[in-house]
Each structure stands twice: as structure tokens, then as C-alpha cells.
Amino acid sequence: MATIKDVAQYAKVSVATVSRVINQNGYVNEDTRKKVEVAVESLNYKPNSVARSLFKKQSKTIGIIVPDITNPYFPELVRGVEDYLIQKGFTTILCNSDEDPEKERLYLDVMKQKYVDGAIIVSNTIERELIDGYDMPVVALDRSIHHDIPTFAIDNRDGGRIAAEHLLEVGCTRIGHIKGPDKVENADNRYLGYLDVVMHKDWFHSGYVVEGNFDQKQAVEVTKELLQNDREIDGIFAGNDTMALGALKAAESLNLNVPEDIAIIGFDGIDLTEMTKPELSTLSQPIYQMSREAAEALVALIEGELVQEKENIFPTTLIKRQSTKR
Amino acid sequence: MATIKDVAQYAKVSVATVSRVINQNGYVNEDTRKKVEVAVESLNYKPNSVARSLFKKQSKTIGIIVPDITNPYFPELVRGVEDYLIQKGFTTILCNSDEDPEKERLYLDVMKQKYVDGAIIVSNTIERELIDGYDMPVVALDRSIHHDIPTFAIDNRDGGRIAAEHLLEVGCTRIGHIKGPDKVENADNRYLGYLDVVMHKDWFHSGYVVEGNFDQKQAVEVTKELLQNDREIDGIFAGNDTMALGALKAAESLNLNVPEDIAIIGFDGIDLTEMTKPELSTLSQPIYQMSREAAEALVALIEGELVQEKENIFPTTLIKRQSTKR
DNA sequence: TTGAAAGCGCTAACAG
């Protein structure tokens, strides 16, 4: 690889001048600029980002921490981020945390050491104090971390309400809920939204809610139990799409028809929901848009703008499909 | 962040000594080592990887180029790579190429500038000459690039054969194939495997093969046509799982029962195949294992070992599920 | 066994 020195020699100027033309700052005569440009071209010179990073203490790199890229919700999120960043000249480091605080720290340490310019974090466990220690711009995506860290998410409680109401509208009379893990804010809020709708129904009691841990297999099990305990249930709101799939399987194994015997709605709007039979109704999040805007905000932060809008709540969309058509 | 200088001052030694103890090379007295260790501890010193990279011309970072992380085949691939690399102290840059040679170049350029140590590439279009220009260790994953670049993949033709034979075994008498894009090696090979099995059947003619472009929506369309043109078809081998899903949908919309009226088998073994109804039979690739070994080989290459095994062909597994149970 | 010093490639004063 040619260095700035080579270019300087070739163009018979100093390295400072070369630096000026490639960074387009400082005065430089039109003729010398031409000479340098020719040199850059002939030597196929590409500035060395590492040297630049060392000096500038920034790397044009950001990190994104997600629980697990293998979970179908995250690829689109990551894609939205990466698409925007590459276009702004940033490179994206992928970090799979498995929701493990230990790993999250490790990744944050590595980022700091590499002068990573900022991070986009999807996490339930990271604390604001930890982040402060790194002194690095951060935005929270999908779940909030602290109210003064810019957050890009949806209103989960409202979404839960909409989903539950939809089931009511299509004529369900007893609605169960497969809930995500306790203490996970998004799961809790979706549950609260559901409660808002059903709490005062005379049929409602806590037995209508089971814990599915955002996991398909577990959802199959708990849905079976739920359905066997109460034959009157004719609607299920699952806390995410993966569990909705589990519920679908459970219904099938009990020889219940969806949507005739039981309507099912999921949450998130991942592509999978279009692929099942019957196709799943779901409360869709604008995943790509949300993540893109999170990336925009992070870049703004990195470039020193102060982002005053801390809470960025995106609208959800109720997608009605076969699984709730009755 | 504390620098090596700070540590040296604190420990009252030179930076060279500090460097020696943190890198565990060169002689250093047990007592001074202790002093330095204390200093490192007290100052919470973490060596700056950027400075180190500048000197060493390597960055403990690798890039992985995939067509699109949003495509369900790739997250697991990426995960396999990332898991291994983080554990070996490497960081992973994610690159979505959309199979666009322009973007591939761009990413490779960026990698070079950042002293990225090597790349794992999934691409149909990248040429060996291009890679040579970057003078960087590379391994090919899922599809080969050139016979002297280490490749980690399966035997697609053999897989195609197994899938087609399975359909025959379960009693299919007319088997159609939804083929992936022309000129894409993996698609062509799966097709050839299918041909190996059916070519000499008296019923076979080219009308049994349609082009689905590895795309679900397109697969729905072409499968419908295929099935409407020839009512005798009772088995379909789709070139990947996504298209198998499309085929499933097409069958459904024509009121054909799977597997009774028509058996369907996919290819790849992505998680989705477990979630459909009926569950899809598929020819499963050891995605995680394959990608992990690719990462291992890349690290070996980076560390200067010469990897002599260029062709690493992994075994596939026929997974029999409901969609071919008859 | 340790320290001084050069240099990785680049940027940004500063001087001219």
C-alpha cells in the first residue's frame, strides 16, 4: 500500500499538502492540487484509517450490540443500521451478547480500545452507569436504557392494547396471553396493554396469562396447558411472533382450527408471520425505519450535534391476516 | 483512558518495560513485573488497539461479506463466525453486499484501509483476481471463489440427488424442481443432482423445471404454473427452503394437500422449516459448524499457518418431516 | 534486565 509519503514524493510536495488535498481543508493552489490528485490516482493511494484513527481518536466505526442475530427480529434491525452507516462512511461491528452482561462489558471494552465512535445497544441488562464509564455516544434501540439516552422504540403497551382489542373486535370472548419474560420491559408493557383491555371483563382472571419466555418451544407447551385448562378460550395474544408460532403449533396439536376455533395474534411483524399457514396477524413494528433513525441519531451525536429528542416512539401497525379472520 | 505512559510513570519504569509485561515477551524481573501489574490494575489500563494496529499492521478485526443478513440462511452463518472470532480476540465487521460487485469492492477497500486481518466471503461474483489485489487472507464460505482459496461448503449436487431420491422413495412418480438463479453455482449444482436422479425417467422433460430465483414470492408463482400445467406432479424439490415455503403456499392456494397430494422438500435446513405447517422436509447443511471452521481456518491463515486443505466439504443431512410423509 | 529512541501513517499547529 502506498503511504502519504509516497504520494508526497511522487507529487514533489510535502505530506502536509497531500493531507490538505485529500481532506479538502486548508488552502492549496489549484495546480498543486492537480499534481497531488494525479499522484493519488497513479499510486492508487488510499489513506490509512488506522493512522488517522490514532491521531483523531476516532475510527469511523460503530458497534451494534444485539442479543442474538439468529433471532429473526434482529437481522432487519442490524440491516437498517448497517445500510445507513456504510453510506455515511462508517463500518459496523456486530456483537452478539446473548443478553449476558459479561459479554456486553467485554464488547464495550473492545470498542473503547478500538476507538469505536459510538454504539447502538439492544439490551435489557445494561445500566446507564456502565455506559457512562465508557464515555462514548450511545443510543438505545428497541428497549430503553435510561431516560437520558436517546431511545428508538415503539409504545409496547399501546401495541398490546391494540392487539387485544383486535381479538375482541373479531369476536373473541375469552382471550389468553402468552407473556414474554418477567422483568423484561417490553414483555411487561405488552402484557399491561393486554390487561388494559381485558382486566375488567367479568371472565378475566390471572389464569389467562402464561409465561412463554419469548421462546417458541416453551410457547407450545404453555399454550397447550392454557388451552386444556380452559376450553372456552377463543383468542390468544402472544407477546411476540415467535411465541405466536408456538401457539399455532399448540392449537394444531390439539386439533383446534385457527382462526375458527381460536384466533391468534403475534407481535413484532417479522417476515416469518407471512409464511405460516394460516398467515399470522401481528402488531408490526417499523423495524427498518426505527433502526435507521437510531443510526442517524448516533451519527449526529458522534458529529457533536446534540440530539435533544430522547424518546423516539414509532407507530405500530396492526396487520390483519388469516389467523384472526372470523 | 490511561496510556502506556501513565502506567510507566505510575510504576516508575519505562514504557518499554510496560510493553514487555503486557505482551509477555522479553525478559522482565519478577519484581518489576509485579509493580507494572499493580499499575495496570490501579489505572485500569487497557492497551490501545489502534496504536498497536498501526505498528503491527494488523487489527484483530476481520470482515464478513454476506449478500444480506436479512436472508434467513445468513444469520446463523454469521453467528458461527462471530462466536469463534470473539473468543480468539477478533472483532467482526458485518458487510451486506446485496451481491453487488460494486459494494463488495467498497467493503474490501474499507477493510484494507483499516488493516483488517482477513475476510470471510460469501459471494458468487467476486473473482480471485480482485482478492489477490488486496493481499489479505480470505476464505470462501458457502460458495467457492477459486480452487486455491480455502472453501467451506457442502456438496450441492450430492444434496440435490439425495433430496430427489427421497421424493422417489416416499412414492412420488413425477417430480418437479424449483431451481435457483442460473449461473449461481450452488443453484446449478442442486439442479444437476436432481437431474442425475430423474433424467432417465421416461416421464421427465424440461418442463418439470422452473426458475424460482431463490425467492419466495417468485416460487409461489412458478409453482402454481408448474402445478397447473401438469396435474400429475406429486413431488417438488425446491432449490432452497425459502422457495419450498413458496411451493407450500402455491399448493395450498390450489387446494392441494401436502404431503398427500404433493410432497415438498427444501434445501438448507433453516429454522423456518420447523415452523411451517406441515413442517418441511429439507436437506440440512451444518451451517454453524461450517462457518465456525471457516473462521478457524481464517485465523490460522492470519497467524501464518498454511492451510493446505483447500476444499472443505461438509456432510448434509436429510431431515424427513411431515411435508414428505406419505 | 532495563531504558532511550525510532518509527508505524497521518493530522494540525506553526512558521515562513
Place this chain on the structure above:
DNA sequence: CTGTTAGCGCTTTCAA
């Protein structure tokens, strides 16, 4: 408008 030079934080000769 251009060149000289001092670092950015680290590693590694080379000498002591």
C-alpha cells in the same frame, strides 16, 4: 499557499 515538525500510543531494536 506550502513545508517543517511534533505528536497520537504502541512495539521493537539497540545499547547499556
